Amino acid sequence: AFPIKESKLISILPQDSSLLGQNAKILVKLPNGSSEYYFLKIATIGTTGSSLCEGEYESLKAIDSVCPGFVPKPYGWGKCKENGEDAYFLLEEFRELKTKPADPATLGKQLAELHQKSQSPTGKFGFHIKTSHGRVIQQVDQWDACWASLFGRHLSHFMDVAKPVFDWPEFDRLCDLTLERVVPRLLLPLQENGRVLKPSLIHGDCWDGNTANDAKTGNAIIFDACSFYGHNEYDTGNWRASRHKLSNGEYIRAYKSIIPPSEPVDEWDARNILYSLTFNIGNAVYIPGSDQREAVFHDLAFLCQAYCPDFSSLSYPFPVIEVENKLDIY
Structure with missing residues (x-):
């Protein structure tokens, strides 16, 4: 009807x-x-x-x-x-679209407004139902006061989807180490030492194809959402990949001019890599011809080597990884 x-x-x-x-x-x-x-x-x-x-x-x-x-x-x-x-x-x-993606200034301003104005109905991270990132049903329907816990479950499910597809034992071990060591190391500090992390309503898959300027108003519009209440920085994790026009530094600069990086600020880029994993895993698993399998592996290896002090003694025979496309946050 x-x-x-x-x-x-x-x-x-x-x-x-x-x-x-x-x-x-x-x-x-x-x-x-x-x-x-x-x-x-x-x-x-x-x-x-x-x-x-x-x-x-x-x-x-x-x-x-x-x-x-x-x-x-x-x-x-x-x-x-x-x-x-x-x-x-x-x-x-039905909305008539003008340009795709939306321009940096309007998208950055309106996305920041969503993150700032939204309020979790429970004061916690999560959502009242599961949402779906493409074919991956996101494990976000359990309210949690700890962002590291909610994100860990969310990322773990993406990894479980990828493991049988990649069929790569080294990838499996890096995934396990990332969940055990890197996620708590990078995300728990967001809510420690008196820091308060606000659960923001996020789009969940903000990339070129899911945003545009409205033909009538000129304002930014977003669609194909798979939302939940999470760390606002999660929405910019999908802007890291060079395959996206949103990787243009103007987008992240427009956004962070309104909402600066969370403390610890010096770990923003590492969190951005961590948040990019779900998007790149989804791309690697479901997009024909995707080249993200190796990119995901390299990002995992970098995070493990950077944030697991005993990584070299854990029998992980991986080379030191240089991370490309670091987003400028200053």
């Missing part, structure tokens, strides 16, 4: 498809005789599509309640049929 009762479908205009399903711009006639466009997304990835559509619906609803207009307004989601197979749909407001 459409948001306005007794609306009638006039036409369906297919839009760009994705690895997850089909998209369409649909035109409906309203009871008063006027017409309205909506955006329809159909996920054809089995039962994961349920988490994808429900998670995005709840994510957009949460973001819209804090920053109206920053996302398309969501209207509903549910189960449907596509070519005779079970599928899931999400119906939302």
Whole structure:
């Protein structure tokens, strides 16, 4: 059913498809005789599509309640049929896009506003349901006062998805060491020595393809969200990869001019590498032709060598890794 009762479908205009399903711009006639466009997304990835559509619906609803207009307004989601197979749909407001991605100044300002204004309903990190980063159902539906604990579970699930795909014993060992040593070493200090870390509502997958400037207002708009309440810096982890236009230093400088790095400031870049892992693992596992498998391995090796003092004595025969594309935060 459409948001306005007794609306009638006039036409369906297919839009760009994705690895997850089909998209369409649909035109409906309203009871008063006027017409309205909506955006329809159909996920054809089995039962994961349920988490994808429900998670995005709840994510957009949460973001819209804090920053109206920053996302398309969501209207509903549910189960449907596509070519005779079970599928899931999400119906939302149609927004005409101008430029993609959004320009640095407007995106940085509006994303920072979301992070600053949002308030966790429990005062903790997490979300009230699982959300889905592509085909990976995120383990974020357990409220936790400790960000290191929540992020550790979140990252661990991505690693569990990747291990059988990579089939690389050295990768498995680096993953385990990262969870055991690096995550607590880098993230626990955010909430120690009197430091308070605010759980911010994050987009969850902010990259070039999920942001644009609105054709009517010129403001930034974000979509395809898989949100939860986390450390605000997590949203910029996806800006590190050189494959993204958001890796342009103007984006991170625009953002941090409003929200500076958390203390300890000198560990910002290492946290950025850590936060980039989920995005790059997802890319490596599910994007055809991805070159991120080795990049993820190198980042893991760098973090382990930098933050595990006894790394060299742990029988990890890895070379010293030089990290490229360090983001300028000063």
